[in-house]
Amino acid sequence: MRDRLCGTLRLDDAGTRVRVCGWVAKRREHGEHLAFVDLRDHSGVLQCVVPGTVDVRSEYVIAVEGEIRPRLEGTENTDLPTGAVELTDCTVTVLNAAEPPPFAVDDRVEVDEVIRLRHRFVDLRRPRMxxxxxxxxxxxxxxxxxxxxxxxxxxxxxxxxxxxxxxxxxxxxxxxxxxxxxxxxxxxxxxxxxxxxxxxxxxxxxxxxxxxxxxxxxxxxxxxxxxxxxxxxxxxxxxxxxxxxxxxxxxxxxxxxxxxxxxxxxWAEAIDRYGSDKPDIRFGMELIDLTSVFSGTGFRAFDAPCVKAIVVPEGASTTRSRLDALTDRSKALGAKGLAWFRVIDGGEGAIALESPVVKFLSEDEQAGVLASTGASLGDLVLVVADEYRLTCSVLGSLRLDIGGRPVSEGxxxxxxxxxxxxxxxxxxxxxxxxxxxxxxxxxxxxxxxxxxxxxxxxxxxxxxxxxxxxxxxxxxxxxxxxxxxxxxxxxxxxxxxxxxxxxxxxxxxxxxxxxxxxxxxxxxxxxxxxxxxxxxxxxIAFPKTQSGWDPMTDAPKALADGALADLGLRPLPALD
RNA sequence: GGACCUGUGGUGCAGUUUGGAGUGCACGCCGCCCUGUCAAGGCGGAGGUCGCGGGUUCAAAUCCCGUCAGGUCCGCCA
Incomplete structure (x- = not known):
């Protein structure tokens, strides 16, 4: 039915007659004497030149026969792997007409995931998928x-x-x-x-x-x-x-x-340094132990079995609302709270801590924080004090929230x-x-x-x-x-x-x-x-939503009458 | 079970803060024109229960309550 794949044709193929099959990615008509059809299969897209008009629409399934030729000077398309050639003098056979797709078969358009899943057979046609x-x-x-x-x-x-x-x-x-x-x-x-x-x-x-x-x-x-x-x-x-x-x-x-x-x-090192048993070691911001700095502290919030910190480089400009959000996040993760310190200019070439709670820390404790964390001017220091494991896990989560990168990024x-x-x-x-x-x-x-x-x-x-x-x-x-x-x-x-x-x-x-x-x-x-x-x-070819729903098949569904009885099952009366 | 974000023509959005006619943008779709385009271009057109229900109001896409769906996360995943 076909002898080449669309995306594989190159200058070397010039002069050969081929028949290719696929879906209409795009049609461009230029009056009654010329039309272009971009034909897509899983290997890529090939431009087909039709003398005259062509009665196809997007996603029609067609076969095209013609001769591969180098494109005319100046009409090459460097965005396309096949862009140096085109299929010319094409004869188009419609194998199956198609309704307009619910969304464009194109990597460049973002589509709601439910709609993609409902029409997954169209979604999977996209080059990325x-x-x-x-x-x-x-x-x-x-x-x-x-x-x-x-x-x-x-x-x-x-x-x-x-x-x-x-x-x-x-x-x-x-x-x-x-x-x-x-x-x-x-x-x-x-x-x-x-x-x-x-x-x-x-x-x-x-x-x-x-x-x-x-x-x-x-x-x-x-x-x-x-x-x-x-x-x-x-x-x-x-x-x-x-x-x-x-x-x-x-x-x-x-x-x-x-x-x-x-x-x-x-495992122990992963928890201690990254607050996680699956640490993302693509970036630093490791957990720093401050427990000894605050042993015997007069600040009740830091009087805990474990005090740890992370340093956010250049984080001092973090807005108050963002800091409040981080505090809420810490509480949601189980911490009693979150202390933050901006590292500011302390005068005479020194640096100092700025925070609503800094007044509760002794001079030695403030110096200890700066020395232990190695924080520099313009950084932000986030401190959690609690049981050891909780402290580690909360800071580990904050580390990812603040410094984390997409998992797929190299x-x-x-x-x-x-x-x-x-x-x-x-x-x-x-x-x-x-x-x-x-x-x-x-x-x-x-x-x-x-x-x-x-x-x-x-x-x-x-x-x-x-x-x-x-x-x-x-x-x-x-x-x-x-x-x-x-x-x-x-x-x-x-x-x-x-x-x-x-x-x-x-x-x-x-x-x-x-x-x-x-x-x-x-x-x-x-x-x-x-x-x-x-x-x-x-x-995954056919995944489910977060609630376990498949928008394409509508699974899970009620069973047909009698199916439960065959299994010896009877539904419970509905609760309400 | 819980927190946060989202829901407006086929698709993606703006409009919601500060209520005033379904107003707008891009793409797609339909028709016509066009001989070198390539996310073609030009002209015209169709297409909307603003997720759903209730409330406030002279008036709700917009404010309030509830609910459904989606996403991210917590719980959960020996």
């Missing part, structure tokens, strides 16, 4: 070939799985054959891939769809894809090497540049965050909560702390971070029953509960579980960053 889909495909392909090369075998795991009440909320699939019982869609293939290790698969990977019934964000959809990895007889170091190899292969495939080694930082700053804590926080009963999941191997140096000081136990868990987004996480798994029992004990899970929740896994482990470890990389996030997008929706 075509490029995004292809960037994602390039990543998938590079990841697969990298894992293949590294000796991993791709295994598919079930989408219909058993409920495991732990972690993310699961999508439920009621059973028709077993009324009252349900499958769930997997929030990840975590347990399946560990079983594959017991099964002797040795090195597994899968580009796996994961489903989580949790609230959506710019970087979160109900369903997303992971490069899921698990390997036996390996250490944390091996996993970091496997995953870095695959991700850097993908980066090279997309950008043409292979990044350097991925630097590492411990340079690409990869980071391994290692040595995550084993437990983080406590549940209503006062038991620790597993920071990663309960099959995570503790740091061997910290094993004895499981019973004495669980909060201090580090785990062999690790995250990969890119430009402040968590690209993925993984861990070394527990394969020994004795250590697993001690972890369950620390979590307050007794034998019966463990058996009912994870019985099939623990049972399998009795039949020869090898030491194993794994990881999962978020492909949507990786694709978004490489595509230059700040939302993963731009690299």
């Amino acid at each position: 075509q490029a995004n889909l292809r960037t994602r495909a390039t990543i998938n392909s590079a990841l697969r070939s990298s894992m293949d090369r590294q000796g991993f075998v791709e295994v598919e795991t079930p989408l219909l799985w058993a409920p495991t009440p732990e972690g993310a909320r699961e999508f439920v699939v009621p059973s028709r054959l077993h009324h009252g019982k349900s499958y769930v869609l997997p929030q990840s293939p975590q347990l399946a891939k560990q079983l594959l290790m017991v099964a002797g698969v040795d090195r597994y990977y899968q580009i796996a769809r994961c489903l989580r019934d949790e609230d959506l964000r710019a970087d979160r959809q109900f369903e997303f894809s992971q490069l899921d990895v698990e390997a036996s007889f390996v250490t944390q170091e091996d996993i970091l090497a496997f995953v870095a190899e695959a991700v850097l292969d993908a980066a090279e495939a997309v950008t043409g540049v292979r990044p350097d080694e991925v630097p590492r930082m411990t 340079p690409y700053a990869y980071l391994w965050v290692i040595d995550f804590p084993m437990f983080d926080g406590a549940d209503d009963a006062g038991n620790p909560i597993a920071a990663h999941h309960p099959f995570t191997m503790p740091h061997l140096d910290d094993l004895e702390l499981l019973e004495t000081d669980p909060a201090a136990v580090r785990s062999q868990a690790y995250d990969l971070v890119l430009n402040g987004w968590e690209l993925g996480s993984g861990s070394v798994r527990v394969h020994r029953a004795d250590i697993q029992s001690r972890i369950f004990a620390a979590l307050g899970i007794d034998e019966d509960e463990a058996a009912s929740r994870f019985g099939f896994l623990l049972g399998a482990f009795r039949y020869g579980a090898p030491p194993h470890a794994g990881f999962a990389v978020g492909i949507d996030r990786l694709a978004a960053i490489f595509a230059g997008e700040d939302s993963i929706r731009e690299v």
Whole structure:
């Protein structure tokens, strides 16, 4: 039907007769003797010259036959890769007429996202979206070939799985054959891939769809894809090497540049310096500790377990309303408040602090702030005083609010965050909560702390971070029953509960579980960053809105009459 | 569950602060003209429950209350 793609034609092709197919991007008529048709396919746009008039409209699907010739002198279009040539003496065949599109198929127009999603088949026709889909495909392909090369075998795991009440909320699939019982869609293939290790698969990977019934964000959809990895007889170091190899292969495939080694930082350092377990290390504004400056302070607001600051370069001119907004933001994040200090000229070549609260600080404290922060004239110093973790997280958020850049903006700053804590926080009963999941191997140096000081136990868990987004996480798994029992004990899970929740896994482990470890990389996030997008929706063909609505299909929808009964379900009376 | 921002012809906006006729801009659409344009150009035309409901007022796109939808964020995401 066609013999060339529109966007591929060049001067070298001059003199050849070709037939191309695509959509009418633009028609320009010049009376009864001449018309131009810009023909678009996924590869680009080609100008077709029609002798006479042509009865086509935007987005008509047409085939055009003609001869490629160099453009007339002075009519070349340098904005177009095909701009040195044009298809001349064209015969146009209309393959399908089209109504005017609801919005222009053009990267230059901004369109409301609901309208784009309702007509996604038109939206995806836009060059930028075509490029995004292809960037994602390039990543998938590079990841697969990298894992293949590294000796991993791709295994598919079930989408219909058993409920495991732990972690993310699961999508439920009621059973028709077993009324009252349900499958769930997997929030990840975590347990399946560990079983594959017991099964002797040795090195597994899968580009796996994961489903989580949790609230959506710019970087979160109900369903997303992971490069899921698990390997036996390996250490944390091996996993970091496997995953870095695959991700850097993908980066090279997309950008043409292979990044350097991925630097590492411990979780504790990330929290301390950046107030985040996924620090964006593309810029500074690191957290500065002022606790010792204010030990024994007379200023009650700073009489706290931890006092930290960030310095906003050139921030002294920040308006009062903006500072008030930052204070509100700090409170919304859980801080009691926010203290700000403008660094002003103190006379005689010195600098000084200016703030409504500066009068509550001693001379030594003011000097200590300036010395510790290294702030200079014209800067703004923001101070939070509270419990350690809260102080860090609030300042970490403010750092991003003030200095943050779009995630997709270069340079690409990869980071391994290692040595995550084993437990983080406590549940209503006062038991620790597993920071990663309960099959995570503790740091061997910290094993004895499981019973004495669980909060201090580090785990062999690790995250990969890119430009402040968590690209993925993984861990070394527990394969020994004795250590697993001690972890369950620390979590307050007794034998019966463990058996009912994870019985099939623990049972399998009795039949020869090898030491194993794994990881999962978020492909949507990786694709978004490489595509230059700040939302993963731009690299998903048919995404949903923040409330989980699909404007194209109108899902979710009420089921047809009888469908619920087939599943043994009956709706509850409406609440109002 | 919560905070903030947004909602005006097919698309993108201005108009809202300080109430006064659906007023305007750009693109698109329809018709006519045009032999080298390329987001072509010229002339003419059509197209609107100002998200929805209620209230205040002589009068509401504009002020107030509620509600729906979208986005960003907090919670949530082992």
